[in-house]
Amino acid sequence: MDFIRTLLDRQPSHSPPSLPEDLRKLYDGDLRFDVAARQPYVIANFAATLDGVVSFKLPGKSGGAEITGRNTGDHFIMGLLRAAADAVMVGSRTFAEVSPLHLWIPEYIYPDATRLYQSYRGTRARHPLNVVVSGSGRVELTRAIFHTPGVTSLIITTPEGKKRIDTACADTGCSVQSRTIDGGTRLEPEKITELLRREFDVKLLLHEGGPALFGQFLQRGLLDELFLTIAPQIAGRNAVDDRPALIRNALFNPENAPWLELLSVKQGGNHLYLRYRQMDRGRGDDATAI
Numbered sequence: 001m002d003f004i005r006t007l008l009d010r011q012p013s014h015s016p017p018s019l020p021e022d023l024r025k026l027y028d029g030d031l032r033f034d035v036a037a038r039q040p041y042v043i044a045n046f047a048a049t050l051d052g053v054v055s056f057k058l059p060g061k062s063g064g065a066e067i068t069g070r071n072t073g074d075h076f077i078m079g080l081l082r083a084a085a086d087a088v089m090v091g092s093r094t095f096a097e098v099s100p101l102h103l104w105i106p107e108y109i110y111p112d113a114t115r116l117y118q119s120y121r122g123t124r125a126r127h128p129l130n131v132v133v134s135g136s137g138r139v140e141l142t143r144a145i146f147h148t149p150g151v152t153s154l155i156i157t158t159p160e161g162k163k164r165i166d167t168a169c170a171d172t173g174c175s176v177q178s179r180t181i182d183g184g185t186r187l188e189p190e191k192i193t194e195l196l197r198r199e200f201d202v203k204l205l206l207h208e209g210g211p212a213l214f215g216q217f218l219q220r221g222l223l224d225e226l227f228l229t230i231a232p233q234i235a236g237r238n239a240v241d242d243r244p245a246l247i248r249n250a251l252f253n254p255e256n257a258p259w260l261e262l263l264s265v266k267q268g269g270n271h272l273y274l275r276y277r278q279m280d281r282g283r284g285d286d287a288t289a290i
Contacts, residue, residue: 001072001112002268004028009264023116027080028266033204033225040193040205043225044214045081046246047074053235053243054211055097062097067231072110073268074229079110081227083117085128085206087196091213092134100143103151104130104208127151129200133213135187137161141174154200156181156192189217215250218258223278226260232270 006028017024018032035041047064048054055062068074082088088104102108105127106117118126130145130153137157145153155165155178162180169176179199181191196202207214207223217223228246237243252258260276267273 001026001076002271004073004076004266004268004273007265007267008262010261011263020116020119023080023113023120026076026113026116029264031080031084033084035203038224040086040197040202041224042193042205042207042217042222043081043085043227044207044209044217044223045078045227046209046214047229047231048246049231049233049235051234051236052245053237054209054246055244056235057241057243067233067235068229068271069231069233071229071231071268071271073271073273074231075110076113077227077229077266077273079106079113079117080120081206082106082109082128083120085204086124086202087129087131087200087204088206088208089131089133089192089196089213090208091210092132092136092139093212094208094210095132095134095139095143097210100140102143103145103148104128105151125152128206129154129196129202131156131196133157133187133192135161137164137178139165141165141168141172141176146174146176153177154179156187156195158182158187189220189222193222211244211246211248215247218247219250221258221278223258225263225278226274226276228274228276230272230274 009029011032015032017030019030024030033041046054047067049067056066083106107114127150130151132139132155134155135158139155145151157178157180159180162178165176165178179195181187235243259279261279263277264275
């Protein structure tokens, strides 16, 4: 892994360390979250090119690995955030675009730090809850997250989507945990977070996309922090291949556009690892951090 060094860190330095010493050395700093401010406290993790593309949107090449060039620093931080989280959530499109073997657990993405991640999790469940959000319930139930011992997974869907899941399981003999949220085909972010808090005691929720689901959370003011890896490549767009940016299907005006406070900047080789905190409506240094 490229050596990670901290260029800027605005976290309070008077609090006791949160990370074990070995992880603090690799991350070049500590990692604290104000989960008392709101539960679940929602953090998001994305990677983007210099021109803001988060996916090449090509068959077999739509994931973050193609954006970052499989950067080990990005993978280490992704694993670290998964180790911090009580649950990791993805939308159905993101779920479908990754390998069927993918597990949303720390050591899957960065196995070299498995022991350190487990030490960080301490007495909590060995792995974070893996959450898939799918209004239609059209989820490939043969994937690894539904059949790996020790990994607890959940599909959040609509009543109609649950019927589809239950029918598919009846045909294959599988058993998949699912929960429904009423409200048509649109799953409201507030109801998703409330369900996770109430039924699964999720205090820290890691949002790993995609852009449409992330846009919904941002529109509802449910994002607390954003971790963003900037990869040193340019993907480009044209009228035919309109490659996705950080959010989709969400539009803001100058009067209501979210502003974020920069908390930290880290560097690994030519990659930058940025951390932002959501601010109250307003702009610049006059806005008040949540």
